[in-house]
Amino acid sequence: xxxxxxxxxxxxxxxxxxxxxxxxxxxxxxxxxxxxxxxxxxxxxxxxxxxxxxxxxxxxxxxxxxxxxxxxxxxxxxxxxxxxxxxxxxxxxxxxxxxxxxxxxxxxxxxxxxxxxxxxxxx
Numbered sequence: 001x002x003x004x005x006x007x008x009x010x011x012x013x014x015x016x017x018x019x020x021x022x023x024x025x026x027x028x029x030x031x032x033x034x035x036x037x038x039x040x041x042x043x044x045x046x047x048x049x050x051x052x053x054x055x056x057x058x059x060x061x062x063x064x065x066x067x068x069x070x071x072x073x074x075x076x077x078x079x080x081x082x083x084x085x086x087x088x089x090x091x092x093x094x095x096x097x098x099x100x101x102x103x104x105x106x107x108x109x110x111x112x113x114x115x116x117x118x119x120x121x122x123x
Contacts, residue, residue, distance in 0.1 A: 037107065038077065041100050045081045048095040051118075056092040058117040059083065059101055061110075070110050077104055 010030070013019045018036030022029045032040070051057070059078060063071035081100075083091040098116050105114045 034107065038104060041104055042077065042081045045093070045095065045097045045100050048097050048100070051094055051096055054121050056094055056119055056121055057096070057098045057101070058086070058119050059091045059093075059114065060117070061089050061114045063110075063113045067110075067113065070108060070113070073108055074105070074110060074114065 010019070010021065013036070014021060016035070016039070017033055018039055020031045020033055022031070059074075061071065061074060078091045078101075081093070081097070082095075083093045086092045098118060101116055105111055105116070
């Protein structure tokens with residue numbers, strides 16, 4: 001029963017394109033895809049501890065029009081990760097997520113247009 005559940009879970013991950021599975025002499029080799037890495041980051045953000053009262057993680061970005069797809073990918077990631085829009089191109093979260101966002105930005109090669117800050121809110 002447990003083995004069947006694991007197989008079904010693996011099939012679900014394959015359909016979602018989170019993993020690639022290859023058969024080898026020693027068994028199955030499971031590789032996490034870029035999409036899977038992003039999903040793992042998003043799910044990890046929800047489990048992060050709250051920051052001290054009044055502190056937030058701010059993500060501020062300014063993309064040129066030629067990198068619209070990168071901007072859209074970042075917005076989607078932030079929204080799906082529980083960030084709130086503070087102002088245009090300024091998103092905030094009250095959990096300790098700076099490292100996770102930094103990983104996403106680095107993986108998507110968006111460092112040139114994105115800044116991440118830890119800030120104390122005074123409003």
